[in-house]
Amino acid sequence: MELPLVTVNKIVHPASVSSRGSSDPLESSPGLSLSSPQLGIWFAQKINPSSPAYNIGEYIEIDGAIDPELFEQALRQVVSETEALRLQITEHAGEPRQVVGATRAWSMPILDLSAETDARACAEAWMQADLERAIDPACGPLFGFALFKASPTRFFWYARYHHIVMDGFGMWLVARRLASVYAQLCGGSSPREGSFGSLAALLEEDAAYRASEHFPQDRKYWSDCLTALPEPGGLTLSDRQPNKPHSFFRETVYLQQSSVDGLRAIARRTGTSLARVMSAAAAIFLHRLKGTDDLVIGLPVAARGDVARNIPGMVSNVVPLRLAVHPGMTVLELIELTSGQMRQAREHQRYQLADLRRDIGGNADGRPLFGLSINVMPFDYDFSFAGHRATAQNLSLGPVEDLSISVYDRSDGGPIRIDFDTNQALHSEADLAGYQQRFVRLLEGAIPRPSVRSAGLRSWVRPSATPSCGCGTTRRWQSNI
Secondary structure, three states, X not given: OOOOOOOEEEXXXXXOOOOOOOOOHHHHOOOEEOOHHHHHHHHHHHHOOOOOOOEEEEEEEEEOOOOHHHHHHHHHHHHHHOHHHHEEEEEEOOEEEEEEOOOOOOOEEEEEOOOOXXXXXXXXXXXXXXXXXXXXXXXXXXXXXXXXXXXXXXXXXXXXXXXXXXXXXXXXXXXXXXXHHHHHHHOOOOOOOOOOOOXXXXXXXXXXXXXXXXXXXXXXXHHHHOOOOOOHHHOOOOOOOOOOOOOEEEEEEEOOHHXXXXXXXXXXXXXXXXXHHHHHHHHHXXXXXXXXXXEEEEEEEOOOOOOHHHOOOOOOEEEEEEEEOOOXXXXXXXXXXXXXXXXXXXXXOOOOHHHHHHHHXXXXXXXXXXXXXXXXXXXXXXXXXXXXXEEEEEEEOOOOOOEEEEEEEEOOOOOOEEEEEEEOOOOOHHHHHHHHHXXXXXXXXXXXXXXXXXXXXXXXXXXXXXXXXXXXXXEEEEXXX
16 A cells, blocks of 8 residues: 655655674574563464554654754664664574664654645554555564654654564653653753663563463463353454454544543542543443353553563553453442452463463464453653653554454543544444444443442443434544554
8 A cells, every 4th residue: 555645845864774794693693582472473473474463553743843853863862772673573493583783774754744734634644554564573673753744833753663572651661762862952962871771681571470480370360260261242242253353443532521520530439540440331331232241351451560661662461351240230339340350460460361362272262362352541641842742642552353442541631532443354334433332321321320230231332323422522544454
């Protein structure tokens, strides 16, 4: 797919990079092993090398004028500091390895869209087209950037990574460091040395966990939790056969402030967090929609130890959240149940999903371990670019198995954004619109009524007679990722 044509103001080309010689570590060294989460991505990409499903990306909207030259200078320093962005994945003696080498040649297009009628739509179309390009992990660089000028005082910085080298937390670390270096350059000072740790330290932490007593303890916890899996209705929304995620539909909504206030109030009343209230809502949604009492939903987690919290890379995990729901339970009881189960699940969050699937034979009988997942993320992109406010807009978090609900809880008091992503092979755009309407109606109408019993929630999950969900701005788009 060709990228949409746009007006290019300037393209900054990299300095020439000499070709690798025989002493290059990429040719002479076996490199480092892959971490357990990286291995899962490696094998999935090998099975389907033409799939762009493992591209993740976002863009950061900057409210203020940006100096493109200083911005690129700052970005080049951050790339040089980030070992994950200097990786090449190779095979040595039949095994995948990763080598940290010199920064590969790369350029950051700077595109002036200020004359366009809808600069955001034009920029997002360019970004989508870039995300739809399959990236070979064996060929660097495993990232791509662009800077868009929407107006003299509004810019979009786009970042795309292959998931094998970066996760959502890592994207945040890179963006925060970029903002810091750019601010220092704008202030006329030389940027301080970067604080990122080495990739080897991240891998050592992963290896230490797998060699520790916690690893078999976590394995036992999950094996006990998932003994005798529920019927398929408790796992997925779709009744169709599982299909490899390749593309997804997305619908984005912003909750009205009155709804947000109501959700936060019930979180305070139950002594829990907004994330756990929203996760309970997802469980109720699946329970009422599919009519099953025993269900499993996916819970994305950072899965980072103390060392990994300062190193960009791929560490994240998804753990299953199993809940036994019955019609007599109240909303309050469901929230308390979900909160307790989430607390236990997070204590065992470093046990990788790929290991768990092997342990219990997940997907062996054609059924996924879970389909619906919910990810509630504290949205603390509270840094600025030389005093200019930054707002992150996610574009892709990776493959979508069935239905994925991503909630962005802004730390600055802004509106809560919810992305609904569905696997195009399993759901239509009409299906997606229906899921979005029902879930939002559940959040606005049922969750703030903690004494209502599950049996009485069916009306909140039925299809709406009108397309309105009472929420704020709705944005729809399709990705072939």
